[in-house]
Amino acid sequence: MSLNVIKVGGAVLENASLRQAFLRSFAGLPGNRILVHGGGRTATSVASRLGIETVMEQGRRITDAAMLEVVTMVYGGLVNKNAVAELQSLGVNAIGLSGADMCCVKAHKRPAGEVDYGFVGDVDSVNSEALSMFVASGAVPVIAPLSFDPSNGLLNTNADTIAMEVAKAMAAGENGREEVTLTFCFEKPGVLEDPEDECSVIPYIDSALYQSLKDKGVISGGMIPKLDNAFGALRAGVARVVITSAAALGTPAGTEIRL
Amino acid sequence: MSLNVIKVGGAVLENASLRQAFLRSFAGLPGNRILVHGGGRTATSVASRLGIETVMEQGRRITDAAMLEVVTMVYGGLVNKNAVAELQSLGVNAIGLSGADMCCVKAHKRPAGEVDYGFVGDVDSVNSEALSMFVASGAVPVIAPLSFDPSNGLLNTNADTIAMEVAKAMAAGENGREEVTLTFCFEKPGVLEDPEDECSVIPYIDSALYQSLKDKGVISGGMIPKLDNAFGALRAGVARVVITSAAALGTPAGTEIRL
Numbered sequence: 001m002s003l004n005v006i007k008v009g010g011a012v013l014e015n016a017s018l019r020q021a022f023l024r025s026f027a028g029l030p031g032n033r034i035l036v037h038g039g040g041r042t043a044t045s046v047a048s049r050l051g052i053e054t055v056m057e058q059g060r061r062i063t064d065a066a067m068l069e070v071v072t073m074v075y076g077g078l079v080n081k082n083a084v085a086e087l088q089s090l091g092v093n094a095i096g097l098s099g100a101d102m103c104c105v106k107a108h109k110r111p112a113g114e115v116d117y118g119f120v121g122d123v124d125s126v127n128s129e130a131l132s133m134f135v136a137s138g139a140v141p142v143i144a145p146l147s148f149d150p151s152n153g154l155l156n157t158n159a160d161t162i163a164m165e166v167a168k169a170m171a172a173g174e175n176g177r178e179e180v181t182l183t184f185c186f187e188k189p190g191v192l193e194d195p196e197d198e199c200s201v202i203p204y205i206d207s208a209l210y211q212s213l214k215d216k217g218v219i220s221g222g223m224i225p226k227l228d229n230a231f232g233a234l235r236a237g238v239a240r241v242v243i244t245s246a247a248a249l250g251t252p253a254g255t256e257i258r259l
Numbered sequence: 260m261s262l263n264v265i266k267v268g269g270a271v272l273e274n275a276s277l278r279q280a281f282l283r284s285f286a287g288l289p290g291n292r293i294l295v296h297g298g299g300r301t302a303t304s305v306a307s308r309l310g311i312e313t314v315m316e317q318g319r320r321i322t323d324a325a326m327l328e329v330v331t332m333v334y335g336g337l338v339n340k341n342a343v344a345e346l347q348s349l350g351v352n353a354i355g356l357s358g359a360d361m362c363c364v365k366a367h368k369r370p371a372g373e374v375d376y377g378f379v380g381d382v383d384s385v386n387s388e389a390l391s392m393f394v395a396s397g398a399v400p401v402i403a404p405l406s407f408d409p410s411n412g413l414l415n416t417n418a419d420t421i422a423m424e425v426a427k428a429m430a431a432g433e434n435g436r437e438e439v440t441l442t443f444c445f446e447k448p449g450v451l452e453d454p455e456d457e458c459s460v461i462p463y464i465d466s467a468l469y470q471s472l473k474d475k476g477v478i479s480g481g482m483i484p485k486l487d488n489a490f491g492a493l494r495a496g497v498a499r500v501v502i503t504s505a506a507a508l509g510t511p512a513g514t515e516i517r518l
Contacts, residue, residue, distance in 0.1 A: 046332070049309050069337060073305070076355075077336020078328060081405065085359040085412040095361045096335075100344040101354045102398055137392060139361055146340065153344040 002179040003032045003135065003170055007163035009186045010038040012246040013079055022185065022246035023083070027090040029250050032135045032178075034166060035087075035094075036143045038159040039079035043071050046078075059222050063118040063156040071156050075144040084142050095139045099147035100154055102130040105162055107147035107155055121147035121155030123162065126169035160184065164229040168236040179239045183254075184226060185246040190255035191227075193218060206258045207231065230257040261438045262291045262394065262429055266422035269297040270446045271505040272338055281444065281505035282342070286349040288509050291394045291437075293425060294346075294353075295402045297418040298338035302330050305337075318481050322377040322415040330415050334403040343401050354398045358406035359413055361389040364421055366406035366414055380406035380414030382421065385428035419443065423488040423497075430496040438498045442513075443485060444505040449514035450486075452477060465517045466490065489516040 006026065012018045026035060040061065044054045047070045055062040063071065080096040087094035099105030099121070107121030134141050143166065145159035167182040190201035191213075205213065210227060213219040219227060230241040234257060244254025265285065271277045285294060299320065303313045306329045314321040322330065339355040346353035358364030358380070366380030393400050402425065404418035426441040449460035450472075464472065469486060472478040478486060489500040493516065503513025 046309075050305075051308075072340050073332035073336040075336070076340040077332040077334070081331050081335040081357050081359060081413055084357070085407055088359050088362055088407060089409050089412065093361060094359070096355075096357070096359075098340050098343070098355070100340060100347050102352060103347055133396060148344055148347060150348050153348065154340055 001032060002181065003034065004029060004181050004183065005034045005036065005163055005167040005170065006183045006185060006249065007036045007159055008038070008246055009159070010041045010079075011187045012185060013037060013039060013083065014041050018187065018246055020086075022249060023086050023090060025247070025249040027087060027092045034131065034135070034141045034143065034170070035083070036145070036159055036163040036166060037075075037079055037083060038145060039071075039075045042079060043067075043074040046070055046074050057115045057117070059225070060117060060120070060158065061156060062116075063120050065119070068119040068154065068156060072146065072154055075146055076154075080142060080144040087140065087142065093139045094142045095134055096142045096144065098144045098154065099157070099162075103127050103148060104130055104141075104143065105147045105157070105165065107149050107157060109149050109152045109155060119152070119155050121149055121157045123147055123157060123165045126165050128169040128173040131166070131170065132173055158225070160226055160229050164233045167233050167238045171237040171239070180237075181240040181242065182230070182233050182238050183241075183249065184230070184243045185249055186243070187245065189245040189248060189253060190243055191219065191223065201253070202255050204256050204258055227257065231259070234259050260291060261440065262293065263288055263440050263442065264293045264295065264422055264426040264429065265442045265444060265508065266295045266418055267297070267444045267505055268418070268446070269300045269302075269338075271444060272296060272298060272342065273300050277446065277505055279345070281508060282345050282349060284506070284508040286346060286351045293390065293394070293400045293402065293429070294342070295404070295418055295422040295425060296334075296338055296342060297404060298330075298334045301338060302326075302333040305329055305333050316374045316376070318484070319376060319379070319417065320415060321375075322379050324378065327378040327413065327415060331405065331413055334405050335413075339401060339403040346399065346401065352398045353401045354393055355401045355403065357403045357413065358416070358421075362386050362407060363389055363400075363402065364406045364416070364424065366408050366416060368408050368411045368414060378411070378414050380408055380416045382406055382416060382424045385424050387428040387432040390425070390429065391432055417484070419485050419488050423492045426492050426497045427495040430498070439496075440499040440501065441489070441492050441497050442500075442508065443489070443502045444508055445502070446504065448504040448507060448512060449502055450478065450482065460512070461514050463515050463517055486516065490518065493518050
């Protein structure tokens with residue numbers, strides 16, 4: 001059985017027309033699906049309305065106790081439940097999950113190093129059995145970027161990382177090896193040769209090209225952890241990884257990552 | 260198979276020591292369980308921090324679009340996911356649900372009458388099949404007071420009402436009629452003869468006594484819909500309804516409601 005694990009970012013979810021177009025495409029995809037979502041921009045905006053300052057370090061959110069409350073409300077509540085409700089209205093039997101629900105995404109609190117990220121989790125395991133139970137019953141898991149540490153409770157975890165870990169766990173799952181495609185959907189049409197030119201999508205990136213694009217500075221910043229996640233997933237048995245625009249979901253557009 | 264449906268209110272969940280004591284008792288209960296929670300006080304406090312005024316009418320929250328965002332964040336995110344995480348740490352395989360998740364609690368938007376409650380839902384049906392699937396798999400549903408209207412999305416619904424509807428649906432469920440006990444846990448030890456005297460718990464209330472207690476004004480205000488819900492559940496086949504303190508869960512204390 002094939003399975004689509006799809007990650008969609010906050011920038012898509014927070015724009016009503018982009019979100020609706022994405023969710024309609026997602027609803028139209030055939031076969032088994034799991035959705036993983038972000039929501040960082042909404043978290044930043046709700047935090048600011050609550051008088052809580054957002055501090056980012058190397059593109060990642062520093063999560064103190066007040067910020068953990070915000071991301072629990074925003075990722076687990078506002079973004080997750082609204083996505084579930086919109087999908088249900090489109091006929092998709094969605095079920096929203098955090099890492100704590102049925103222990104779907106277990107993690108440990110990242111030890112403070114040069115940077116103390118606070119209540120941030122590094123993933124230890126994904127409960128592929130629970131996710132397979134949902135998928136087998138015809139339900140579509142919608143996963144918020146919150147992981148669960150039995151000793152520390154909920155933790156904030158990057159949504160790209162959760163998507164990669166879910167895809168890896170489902171590819172290695174005990175319930176029959178699944179052919180898993182992992183798709184990162186964002187607001188751009190793929191990895192661009194020239195960030196200013198939306199027509200400069202690079203159709204395929206393998207390890208050698210990745211190295212040369214990094215050396216040339218074509219790939220930099222937040223795209224580097226995304227691509228590292230993509231290669232990590234392929235090395236762990238995920239069949240296919242694609243980076244594409246939310247609007248192009250279900251079409252052959254975008255950038256495919258190859259080992 | 261017997262099933263405990265337990266409702267716990269916001270006043271218990273918002274006090275760390277009451278909440279921990281309650282969740283430990285809940286974790287220690289034998290057999291199948293479903294938890295339904297409130298969270299109104301936290302919603303009021305988060306709304307106030309966001310500059311959104313809380314308006315109540317006959318004890319019920321008026322829910323405009325801004326307040327719906329707040330209750331979606333607070334009930335579906337903050338309160339629900341933290342309860343799930345605490346239960347998981349206590350060894351309970353909790354799964355948090357709103358009415359939209361697997362369409363657990365379907366409702367319609369209440370038409371504006373003398374009062375326009377806004378985005379408030381009256382329950383039409385509970386997906387007892389999905390809840391039974393969770394219970395059969397050893398999971399414990401933890402249900403937030405948000406219902407789902409396919410035409411209007413998420414709606415705010417009183418947690419006592421959701422608990423009653425869940426208990427009724429499980430008692431009438433197709434998967435073998437369950438013997439269902441519905442317990443309303445709050446901060447008082449039961450229904451009190453004298454609201455100032457915590458030792459004046461009325462052990463049993465039947466329909467005749469209920470009428471006379473209402474006539475005498477002993478039962479008034481927010482206790483009336485709670486008791487109406489209790490009698491409604493009994494008439495619909497729920498085996499037992501108890502109103503008790505969160506701390507006394509699992510003991511024979513409290514007030515039992517009888518037809």
